[in-house]
Amino acid sequence: xxxxxxxxxxxxxxxxxxxxxxxxxxxxxxxxxxxxxxxxxxxxxxxxxxxxxxxxxxxxxxxxxxxxxxxxxxxxxxxxxxxxxxxxxxxxxxxxxxxxxxxxxxxxxxxxxxxxxxxxxxxxxxxxxxxxxxxxxxxxxxxxxxxxxxxxxxxxxxxxxxxxxxxxxxxxxxxxxxxxxxxxxxxxxxxxxxxxxxxxxxxxxxxxxxxxxxxxxxxxxxxxxxxxxxxxxxxxxxxxxxxxxxxxxxxxxxxxxxxxxxxxxxxxxxxxxxxxxxxxxxxxxxxxxxxxxxxxxxxxxxxxxxxxxxxxxxxxxxxxxxxxxxxxxxxxxxxxxxxxxxxxxxxxxxxxxxxxxxxxxxxxxxxxxxxxxxxxxxxxxxxxxxxxxxxxxxxxxxxxxxxxxxxxxxxxxxxxxxxxxxxxxxxxxxxxxxxxxxxxxx
Amino acid sequence: xxxxxxxxxxxxxxxxxxxxxxxxxxxxxxxxxxxxxxxxxxxxxxxxxxxxxxxxxxxxxxxxxxxxxxxxxxxxxxxxxxxxxxxxxxxxxxxxxxxxxxxxxxxxxxxxxxxxxxxxxxxxxxxxxxxxxxxxxxxxxxxxxxxxxxxxxxxxxxxxxxxxxxxxxxxxxxxxxxxxxxxxxxxxxxxxxxxxxxxxxxxxxxxxxxxxxxxxxxxxxxxxxxxxxxxxxxxxxxxxxxxxxxxxxxxxxxxxxxxxxxxxxxxxxxxxxxxxxxxxxxxxxxxxxxxxxxxxxxxxxxxxxxxxxxxxxxxxxxxxxxxxxxxxxxxxxxxxxxxxxxxxxxxxxxxxxxxxxxxxxxxxxxxxxxxxxxxxxxxxxxxxxxxxxxxxxxxxxxxxxxxxxxxxxxxxxxxxxxxxxxxxxxxxxxxxxxxxxxxxxx
Numbered sequence: 001x002x003x004x005x006x007x008x009x010x011x012x013x014x015x016x017x018x019x020x021x022x023x024x025x026x027x028x029x030x031x032x033x034x035x036x037x038x039x040x041x042x043x044x045x046x047x048x049x050x051x052x053x054x055x056x057x058x059x060x061x062x063x064x065x066x067x068x069x070x071x072x073x074x075x076x077x078x079x080x081x082x083x084x085x086x087x088x089x090x091x092x093x094x095x096x097x098x099x100x101x102x103x104x105x106x107x108x109x110x111x112x113x114x115x116x117x118x119x120x121x122x123x124x125x126x127x128x129x130x131x132x133x134x135x136x137x138x139x140x141x142x143x144x145x146x147x148x149x150x151x152x153x154x155x156x157x158x159x160x161x162x163x164x165x166x167x168x169x170x171x172x173x174x175x176x177x178x179x180x181x182x183x184x185x186x187x188x189x190x191x192x193x194x195x196x197x198x199x200x201x202x203x204x205x206x207x208x209x210x211x212x213x214x215x216x217x218x219x220x221x222x223x224x225x226x227x228x229x230x231x232x233x234x235x236x237x238x239x240x241x242x243x244x245x246x247x248x249x250x251x252x253x254x255x256x257x258x259x260x261x262x263x264x265x266x267x268x269x270x271x272x273x274x275x276x277x278x279x280x281x282x283x284x285x286x287x288x289x290x291x292x293x294x295x296x297x298x299x300x301x302x303x304x305x306x307x308x309x310x311x312x313x314x315x316x317x318x319x320x321x322x323x324x325x326x327x328x329x330x331x332x333x334x335x336x337x338x339x340x341x342x343x344x345x346x347x348x349x350x351x352x353x354x355x356x357x358x359x360x361x362x363x364x365x366x367x368x369x370x371x372x373x374x375x376x377x378x379x380x381x382x383x384x385x386x387x388x389x390x391x392x393x394x395x396x397x398x399x400x401x402x403x404x405x406x407x408x409x410x411x412x413x414x415x416x417x418x419x420x421x422x423x424x425x426x427x428x429x430x431x432x433x434x435x436x437x438x439x440x441x442x
Numbered sequence: 443x444x445x446x447x448x449x450x451x452x453x454x455x456x457x458x459x460x461x462x463x464x465x466x467x468x469x470x471x472x473x474x475x476x477x478x479x480x481x482x483x484x485x486x487x488x489x490x491x492x493x494x495x496x497x498x499x500x501x502x503x504x505x506x507x508x509x510x511x512x513x514x515x516x517x518x519x520x521x522x523x524x525x526x527x528x529x530x531x532x533x534x535x536x537x538x539x540x541x542x543x544x545x546x547x548x549x550x551x552x553x554x555x556x557x558x559x560x561x562x563x564x565x566x567x568x569x570x571x572x573x574x575x576x577x578x579x580x581x582x583x584x585x586x587x588x589x590x591x592x593x594x595x596x597x598x599x600x601x602x603x604x605x606x607x608x609x610x611x612x613x614x615x616x617x618x619x620x621x622x623x624x625x626x627x628x629x630x631x632x633x634x635x636x637x638x639x640x641x642x643x644x645x646x647x648x649x650x651x652x653x654x655x656x657x658x659x660x661x662x663x664x665x666x667x668x669x670x671x672x673x674x675x676x677x678x679x680x681x682x683x684x685x686x687x688x689x690x691x692x693x694x695x696x697x698x699x700x701x702x703x704x705x706x707x708x709x710x711x712x713x714x715x716x717x718x719x720x721x722x723x724x725x726x727x728x729x730x731x732x733x734x735x736x737x738x739x740x741x742x743x744x745x746x747x748x749x750x751x752x753x754x755x756x757x758x759x760x761x762x763x764x765x766x767x768x769x770x771x772x773x774x775x776x777x778x779x780x781x782x783x784x785x786x787x788x789x790x791x792x793x794x795x796x797x798x799x800x801x802x803x804x805x806x807x808x809x810x811x812x813x814x815x816x817x818x819x820x821x822x823x824x825x826x827x828x829x830x831x832x833x834x835x836x837x838x839x840x841x842x843x844x845x846x847x848x849x850x851x852x853x854x855x856x857x858x859x860x861x862x863x864x865x866x867x868x869x870x871x872x873x874x875x876x877x878x879x880x881x882x883x884x
Contacts, residue, residue, distance in 0.1 A: 013735070
């Protein structure tokens with residue numbers, strides 16, 4: 001509020017309001033740099049975390065042009081990183097996407113193995129934005145440093161909780177993610193890192209972020225980062241216990257649930273699970289009616305009708321996906337109420353969709369070795385529901401073929417097999433879609 | 443303030459706070475579009491006026507790639523436009539800079555003459571940001587339309603005062619210029635204009651402005667635009683009278699002043715003049731001590747030590763340049779006090795610099811036909827002061843050669859000749875700098 005009154009002027013101007021604005025900007029930069037753990041002249045303010053990532057990736061790749069045109073990213077980066085990688089690929093560069101395990105984490109040796117003599121830049125998030133899994137940044141940074149390759153860390157999810165460990169070269173973040181205002185991102189480029197800003201020249205922010213500085217928001221961003229960090233250690237413990245409570249109790253409260261993300265190395269405030277036989281959009285709306293605002297990586301909740309790339313890369317169930325974010329200050333009683341409301345919501349949606357009540361073992365046995373289920377034109381979670389309904393109809397060792405054209409089926413049928421201890425045999429093209437084959441084992 | 447409380451959520455989310463944010467965003471878009479005079483789906487919010495220009499120019503050029511690679515800009519565009527043009531040129535495109543007259547305006551026929559069969563895009567500001575001259579946008583837009591070339595209008599200076607007339611194709615603006623918040627720009631792309639957004643893909647704002655929407659600022663921007671416009675007609679008359687008062691009275695109050703910009707076709711709130719024999723930075727600081735915050739296009743006030751490209755393109759004096767912006771609500775008594783304070787400030791600076799009190803006619807005649815003045819290593823306004831001091835030393839028809847290495851001399855020596863009715867003969871390279879030759883006529 002103070003900087004809306006005091007900091008409206010142009011910090012490039014010589015008159016007193018301009019000089020005052022410049023002082024506020026310098027002070028905000030010093031404060032943010034101290035929290036990040038860098039020099040003030042290594043940090044610029046951008047207009048968003050996304051623009052910090054776009055500028056950081058483009059500038060680092062251009063600065064290292066002579067080293068080569070190879071870029072490494074993890075498969076579960078934020079879309080801003082993956083879209084910057086797409087542009088690099090479209091411009092003739094090569095990109096390696098390092099896979100993640102079922103918890104969403106990269107393996108440091110696998111990441112190190114992707115480094116090549118022509119690698120210009122490597123990117124790794126500090127923690128995942130959808131499932132909360134913390135990445136082994138320090139180990140990966142060490143491997144990159146040994147290979148002489150700069151590592152850009154997208155710290156959007158974690159900067160409010162603590163500094164990014166390890167010998168990273170570039171760092172990006174977004175103020176609204178730590179509870180600060182919209183319209184402010186951070187881009188840190190360590191001294192000595194080759195960096196060539198792309199796009200039209202602009203004198204502001206060391207030529208690394210074009211446009212009139214949003215000073216009131218920048219001041220609020222720096223102040224809120226400092227405030228959030230002052231309470232981070234204590235709040236992380238408290239929220240960590242609340243998310244652990246959700247992780248531990250949801251599988252007991254709701255049948256056929258997969259809790260995803262690393263159980264130990266995780267952010268304090270994000271917990272994600274997927275519920276078989278429900279669609280994410282309906283669950284979101286039902287929870288919303290009960291006063292809970294959650295997100296989802298299910299295909300039915302995205303405009304592209306494909307499941308979240310993070311869930312896909314992890315190979316976990318995407319249907320009925322629920323992502324709960326607990327902001328700092330979340331009350332224990334709200335978490336308890338959520339755990340009380342959730343089972344009824346999921347059960348209600350399942351009932352409407354005609355989901356199997358149990359795993360199908362009590363279904364009539366018809367003795368056919370192969371049953372074909374036609375779910376063409378049906379959206380998630382129907383293909384999986386139909387599969388679950390008929391699996392008990394084939395004998396042990398028998399096969400169900402599910403015909404589906406919904407992209408989510410590609411992820412969710414294998415994930416269902418994993419959860420149900422059935423054998424996923426693979427997919428093949430079929431008229432109007434894809435045929436997914438499953439062998440009954442239990 | 444209300445939207446800081448109500449509009450913090452992600453408008454892409456399905457829960458109620460997200461839906462409310464989406465409604466606020468849609469309402470802001472409708473309101474802004476109505477003021478601009480376009481359809482809501484033609485308008486996106488960007489993070490600044492600069493980013494609107496960068497995205498608009500790049501997207502329009504890419505969308506018209508098949509038509510050709512020729513770009514037209516005026517010589518007095520905002521630096522964001524000129525820097526976007528630089529990028530285009532660096533990428534192999536061609537750029538025509540249309541010259542302006544001494545008032546800062548382009549000639550519509552000259553602009554039309556720059557149109558070529560391979561012209562992909564033309565850019566013209568609605569009014570100039572340094573001297574307030576209004577450009578003949580409607581005429582230029584007509585010529586562009588006839589040639590099938592889209593015209594992008596940078597309306598940053600004028601949108602708060604009224605809609606942009608004429609058949610333009612793209613429009614950009616910046617909220618803080620109309621008294622709105624920092625961190626919001628507008629980019630309008632008329633339906634039917636070929637447009638291919640550049641840079642990494644992003645789903646927000648129709649793919650034309652990446653990054654999380656700064657919703658509180660967007661709402662405030664739309665509200666302030668509507669509020670400012672409601673009072674624009676009346677306030678424009680009042681401010682226009684105040685700037686006219688400055689334009690009319692400054693030449694009588696301060697000797698050796700050039701008031702610049704068009705006397706009629708001008709913005710209500712900007713008035714600019716240049717004072718011989720003073721440096722802009724000292725004038726700014728002295729005015730600042732008296733409580734007046736003004737800007738300057740003098741070389742000594744810019745980090746690059748070159749005069750403003752606008753003054754350069756107009757061919758007017760750049761030394762001692764003072765730009766007075768009167769925001770809406772400026773009081774008459776403040777303008778009067780400025781007119782009272784200004785003469786003493788300029789006289790004080792001139793005295794310190796040893797400027798000639800009159801035009802030098804009373805100086806001792808030495809009878810030499812040519813006098814050489816060595817001002818190498820001396821900054822603006824010293825080269826012009828030295829020239830003025832010795833011009834009386836040569837007979838009528840005699841010549842003064844000024845040796846100088848300050849970039850401002852290239853603009854200010856011809857401008858001084860124009861103001862003093864002396865003949866500027868031209869420049870040639872000389873040891874350590876440039877020799878500027880002036881013939882005494884009066």
